[in-house]
Amino acid sequence: MRWLHDISRVLPVNRDPEIRDEAGIDTVVLHCTAMPGWNVWETARYHTSSNHISPDGCPTIGYAYFVEPDGLMYRCLPRAVRSWHVGPWNDRAIGVCLAYDAGEEAPPDEQLEAAADLCADLVRELGLEPRRVLGHRELEGTGVVVEGGRMVQRKECPGKAIDMDRFRRMVADALERPGGAGVKDA
Ligand SMILES: [Zn+2]
Incomplete structure (x- = not known):
C-alpha cells in the first residue's frame, strides 16, 4: 500500500488556474525537477x-503529482487544473514529477517503483494504456521539436538515465498485480 498525500490546498499558487475537462486527459507525463x-x-x-x-510565473506548480526519492508521494493539483508543464500538450497531459537531478545515476528504485505505481493507478482511473505514459523528452513539440525538417532533442527530462520503455513495463506490471497498484489517498 502506498499513501498519496494531498497538499494541493496548501502549496503556493500565483493566480487562479485554468480549468479543463478531465475527460480530455490521454497522456501521463513523467518529469524530473533536474535540481x-x-x-x-x-x-x-x-x-x-x-x-x-x-516572467509573471505560472499560475500553479506544473505537476499534478510529485514523488520524493524515498517514494513519498504528493497530490499537488486536482486533475481538472490545466497546469503548465508540456506546452502544446497541457490540455491533454497530466504530469508526475520525480525529485531527481537527472544526473548520470538513475533515481533510486524505491522512487521509480512508487512513480510506476502512481502512474498505473492514473492509467487505470483515466481508462488509458501504459503506452500513454511518456517521458517529457518523448513529446513532440516540447521534448523533441522539428527544426529545418529534422527532429531535434530539446529536453532530456526526466533524465537520460531513465529508460522509459522499462518504466512503462513497470507500470504494466503494477496494473497486473492482484489488487492493482495499491495507491490510496492518505
Ligand atoms: Zn519535464
Whole structure:
C-alpha cells in the first residue's frame, strides 16, 4: 500500500488556474525537477514566481503529482487544473514529477517503483494504456521539436538515465498485480 498525500490546498499558487475537462486527459507525463535536493515546496515556489517559463510565473506548480526519492508521494493539483508543464500538450497531459537531478545515476528504485505505481493507478482511473505514459523528452513539440525538417532533442527530462520503455513495463506490471497498484489517498 502506498499513501498519496494531498497538499494541493496548501502549496503556493500565483493566480487562479485554468480549468479543463478531465475527460480530455490521454497522456501521463513523467518529469524530473533536474535540481539537486529540490523538494515539492521549492519546485512550487519556483514555478509560481518569475521563471524560465514565464516572467509573471505560472499560475500553479506544473505537476499534478510529485514523488520524493524515498517514494513519498504528493497530490499537488486536482486533475481538472490545466497546469503548465508540456506546452502544446497541457490540455491533454497530466504530469508526475520525480525529485531527481537527472544526473548520470538513475533515481533510486524505491522512487521509480512508487512513480510506476502512481502512474498505473492514473492509467487505470483515466481508462488509458501504459503506452500513454511518456517521458517529457518523448513529446513532440516540447521534448523533441522539428527544426529545418529534422527532429531535434530539446529536453532530456526526466533524465537520460531513465529508460522509459522499462518504466512503462513497470507500470504494466503494477496494473497486473492482484489488487492493482495499491495507491490510496492518505
Ligand atoms: Zn519535464
